[in-house]
Amino acid sequence: MASSATTLLFHHGSTRLTARRRCHSSLLRRTCIPNPLLSLRGPSNAPPFGEISLKAKPVGLARAYVTGAPPIVEEADPKIESEAEREESKDLVKWGLVWSLMSKHKVRLVVCLLTLVGCSTCTLSMPVFSGRFFEVLIGVRPDPLWQLLSKIAVLYSLEPIFTIAFVTNMNAIWESVMATLRAQIFRRVLIQKAEFFDKYKVGELTGLLTSDLGALNSIVNDNISRDRGFRAFSEVFGTICILFTLSPQLAPVLGLLMLAVSVLVAVYKRSTVPVYKAHGLAQATMSDCVSETFSAIRTVRSFSGEKRQMSLFGSQILSYQRSGLKLGTFKSINESITRVAVYISLLALYALGGNKVKTGELAVGTVVSFIGYTFTLTFAVQGLVNTFGDLRGSFAAIERINSILNAVDIDESLAYGLERDIHTKKVQDENLSLFLSSGPDVNIRHLDKYYMSDLKSTNNLRTLTWAGDVCLDDLHFAYPLRPDVKVLDGFSLTLKAGTVTALVGSSGAGKSTIVQLLARFYEPTQGRITVAGEDVRMFDKSEWAKVISIVNQEPVLFSLSVAENIAYGLPNDHVSKDDIIKAAKASNAHEFIVSLPQGYDTLVGERGGLLSGGQRQRVAIARALLKNAPILILDEATSALDAVSERLVQSALNRLMKDKTTLVIAHRLSTVQNAHQIAVCADGKIKELGTHSELVAQNGSYASLVGTQRLAFE
């Protein structure tokens, strides 16, 4: 087997991956096509940091770079990394990563450290000066009062300055870390395989980026204030040291007592967190009920459901009230319990310290200082306990983020195309820099460089798809979440270039599944899809997406203007207003668009809800026209429309279909009679194939379907 090997060094951000690119004649079935992706190579003498070693397995078949079909390549499988390495690198959010992102701000970190020491020193010195102040007042200390007061004034001025510098810098570091994490999590979700989105609800995924990341965000934001986090820690540590320096006899007894009381109080306060949470939950339940009621107000009205909704909301108000009352009790106990801690400590101090002052073992100033430290220690210990609680919450949030993102593998083919796109786009789009400025661990887990480097040149993909037939070759498929239900079982069909193929069949026969496979949202478990004889898996997914357009029954528009929705047909290009209008005219949408209040700048609302079904469909067709993809899929595109809208949409579709390789899925057989070929799908395979008249003449299931629909119509 003829093979050539080159070493591919792929370097972006701080990740450098090395992969060996081989070009096998058996793989490409022709001379090796120079891969434009190789232009991403770094210098060949780059140091080996971060290299992924490739070990060729002695025997076995190569995996395709996507899961699914039997290997299309009969060659040794080069192993990119061991299973242990794979497992090890699965988590997206790791403390090592957080630290590596933080360490990018070295100067700020040093400033934070110095200012933390500065403000803690000021705070901890205050009680000492209070002690001296009293000693000056009672004449034990000979220093002039003004001298002492000016020292205290300096201390009082420095503390807030240090605090501002500490909080500002810490905040800047953390916000930058959070921005990168947010961007990386968003990207990681975006490149998951389709089954990931089958598995998780949108709410859960939104929660990752809002509440879970919020918990991580608050660990620093809520803990940089006085009495929390690092400051609390340094104050506890510093106070204990000072107490021992001031009075080695008094410090162990008092220090231990204060610590014990403060910890107990803090732990008690922490134990009331569930009550606060329950109250928050009751509030969330109420707001869910409100939003559901008002968003479904027409359904509520049509069923006279107002009384039921009122009763439901009433029960929620009452439970919110109950939890509010409980919370009030706990709040009042919480308020006074800290004072109890301080009072117990003070009493102990007065008793022990007072005795020692009387016997002359201790100076009055020292006891006064001790009083100040009693407050400092009590609040600092409680702050520390709260910080530990926040840390626990953050650990749980990180675990949730990682467990969701690790549940399904990323779609490597998609990830690769996106990664390449981000790198080529970075010069133009500053917003993408967030997705680049990742630490070594943030980057996509495993871009399978070996397989990816064998992806075909995408330059000829458009040419191939304009001219070549699309073949669905012996496809077998079960949805990943229902592996036991075989949806396709040896499905074979050829979509001839530039012609229209209609796919009909009973509900649940697998027609939309074919669309999903053609769009490469899922990969067949067996069999392959080819275009002009080339397996589509030889092209990366983002390029494939550019050659295929789907118009379905419920087109989804973004909550942007009409013009922006049409321009989404070419999301990465600058689209001129003229091109948008041209597409809108060709899709019979121009007239209704100009009659809208702001014409092309009118916002279409959430999911296009401010437009009618037929208008939405025509905007979607304009979007597809602009995209001008050679392969077109119409999945029940006109089935939800009335006769007038259907006529308008159909004539727009006829323009869109011109010269395209089109697959039409329709229940209404009248809409597919003129197709070049009609395929009848049943039990996961094609049962009949031919033109309308041929199939009617066959008198098989198509003919009976036609008969049934005619009867229903009559």
Ligand SMILES: Nc1ncnc2c1ncn2[C@@H]1O[C@H](COP(=O)(O)OP(=O)(O)OP(=O)(O)O)[C@@H](O)[C@H]1O
């Ligand atoms: N994401 C999914 N996960 C699991 N099973 C699915 C999924 N989508 C569809 N199915 C199942 O796959 C089978 C085929 O569904 P498909 O949507 O392809 O049928 P269809 O022929 O397009 O039906 P219809 O004409 O009613 O739209 C059905 O049994 C359906 O329940």
